[in-house]
Amino acid sequence: MRSDFDLGRFGLVSGSSLPSAQLTYETHGELDDEGSNCILLPSYYTGTSSSYEPWIGPGRLFDPAEWFIVAVNLFGNGVSTSPSRAHPEIAGAAFPDVDIADNVIAQHRLLTHLGVKRIRLIAGWSMGALQAYEWAARYPGLVDAILPIAGAARCSPHNFVFLEGVKAALLADPTFRQGRYITPPVQGLRAFGTVYAGWAYSQEFFRHGTYRELGYASVDSVIQGWAADHEQEDANDLLAMLGTWQRADVGKHHPGGFEGAMGDITARAIVMPGSTDLYFPQADSEREVELLQDGELRPLVSELGHIAGRPGVREAETAQIRSAVQELLRN
Template identity: 70%
Template sequence: MHRQFALGRFELVSGSNLPDATLAYQTHGVLNEAGDNCVLLPSYYTGTHASYEPWIHPGLLDPERWFIVSVNMFGNGLSTSPSAAAPLIRAAAFPSVSIADNVIAQHRLLASLGVRRIRLVAGWSMGALQAYEWGCRYPEMVASLLPIAGAARCSPHNLVFLEGVRAALTADPSFDDGRYSQPPTRGLRAFGTGYAGWAYSQEFFRNGVYRQVGYDSVEHLLAAWAADHEQMDANNLLAMLDTWQRADVAVDRGGFEVALGRVQARTIVMPSSTDLYFPVADSRLEAELLANAQLRPLESDLGHIAGRPGIRAAETEQIGAAMRELLAG
């Protein structure tokens, strides 16, 4: 069962605030006396703390050795979100929340738990965005980073893709600028359908790899993505999408190179070799700007989804090897 950490009135870097803010989180294992055996797993887009459970076992992240904290982003429906907020900021009135806001709140959570040093911050997709921010904001606290299929900033290309799925959702008249009384079903299904085309690689579709991950056909995949997103809250999706689009470690740090130069953590930068959101070329630039980093692409034909916890044994083994290496160092 997850727990809620009360932040009270949480000031955002924009100057707005979240009244009665909470962070939902779950822990596995026990914090040692030194407070330095913590592994932090920030959630990803549409994911929750539970999404990381395929990584939490003796063969990968062993809760007998590590104090593992899986934390939910603002906007994901469990932490403070448009669907779960004080009346003044509920639904369409929810303010913009940054990656930095999430990391500042997570830092408060870890301090309350007695964590003094983090052995590893690892995350997939938006979890990777948060990992980079952790390395920049709290460089002395973080020993190692494993950003998987993510980036230190949202690229223009990535932003344009996200604008496309935003437009698909908000074009549904029943969305009503976020003031809907019933879910904007057509918009949500369109959002999921558009998203599906970018989540995987060209090879994934061309070679029928979808059959290895539970889909009988392309039509089955599209129907499943539409149905899955139909169950989600539209304002929550857009709040997290806004956080994603605004991600940039350079903000208020004098530039991208300066920001990444702050990172002290040993880092394995792990883009998916076929990712359409976060290409290897962008990750290579980030690795070159980090003082102690290795670029290690996740070799896969799954596209962006290659980094999703538990997606397939071959990808999980590559991720596990990187985790074991970083935690041993």
């Protein structure tokens, strides 16, 4: 069941604030008496707490009969406080910059409210991985294990440039009007999705026709599908989350910088970059794992590109993730 956690006027690390802030979440299962059987699933770009449902249930990655599963929505995703769902003071183009750290601080307040004393595992795909790293660095004594999938501990320069490209496609629509649009900037939203489609999958995905396995009849249907999906999004919400992504850096607020933050992570980590991911490449994860106290690099072997590991896409990738989950929870 989806619920709202009221944060009041929530102060941001930037010094700004979110008035009447709400963090929206879903729970599955029951918290044990020790408050120690929590699984946290932070949402990802254009995803919601419900997007993790393919991982939750009997026989799936996380069984509610055993675990207290909390799936939480990012600020800006249109479910938690967002440009499209905000106090009039910060609605639309007036929405302030929100960092990954802000999301994690708010989530920490939520879990404290729910009675959680220990997090057995934080598993997150894409932007969910950014949050998993931030959690482990900011609250090392609370987190037993993390499973970052197709993500990283910070947004790399190349990743930043990719995001600038999709953003530029949206901003070029004159209907956008610097975020003060009267009607949705449909042309810009579709252009955003079209550009994104070329980055979301690998070259092999298109070369080998793997798109047919995901229900696309042709390359053009991939393009049209992504354009149509993004046409349904709120433009300011997309840009708010995109900014959160671009500013991501686990060392941004740590006195020891990036290396110090990574070195302070005590949680057991299995890091699963997509083997053909174009914007969270395996090479970045290799360098990050070297900085962890107890980290293992375990590439997610797939030709799906970045989409490898997204909940509910394909069993071949889910099986690899399941093996890592079982190992982390067993230990």
